[in-house]
Structures are given as structure tokens and as C-alpha cells.
Amino acid sequence: MQLSYLVSPFENSFRKTVKASITTEHSMSSYGQPVIVLEDGGAIDLMSWVGCGYKVVRASEQEKTALAHMGLL
Numbered sequence: 359m360q361l362s363y364l365v366s367p368f369e370n371s372f373r374k375t376v377k378a379s380i381t382t383e384h385s386m387s388s389y390g391q392p393v394i395v396l397e398d399g400g401a402i403d404l405m406s407w408v409g410c411g412y413k414v415v416r417a418s419e420q421e422k423t424a425l426a427h428m429g430l431l
Contacts, residue, residue, distance in 0.1 A: 359415075360375055361378050361412050362375045362376075362412070363376070373413075378395060378397065380393070380395075380421055380424045384401055386403070392424055392427075
């Protein structure tokens with residue numbers, strides 16, 4: 359899937375796009391709960407999702423369903 363986020367929290371910020379996936383095979387996943395993992399291996403927590411203004415640019419139907427279950431869509 360492809361996400362975008364605000365590079366800076368200030369008003370003149372621009373958005374950057376990154377590739378990401380949803381998995382339960384990451385150390386941030388707890389008890390089988392899915393997490394979003396960026397292409398560099400870092401996971402996005404709720405604070406980062408909200409604070410950086412992440413948005414879904416492109417996702418499969420399966421990914422959209424998973425994001426909805428996670429409360430992010």
C-alpha cells in the first residue's frame with residue numbers, strides 16, 4: 359500500500375509518500391494485532407499516524423478492510 363504524511367507539522371509543510379504493509383510479523387505487533395510497517399522496517403503507532411497526518415494514497419481491498427478494523431479508515 360502507499361501512504362502519505364506531512365513532513366513538518368507547520369503550515370507550509372508538504373506531503374511525502376511511502377510504501378507500507380500491514381502485518382502481524384513485527385515486534386510491535388502484540389497478541390496477533392496487525393501493525394503498519396514502513397518500507398524501512400519501522401512501525402507506525404497511533405501517535406505517529408495522527409501527529410504526522412498519515413493518509414492512505416493507494417491500498418488493496420484487503421488492506422482497506424484491515425485499516426478499517428484498526429480504526430484508521
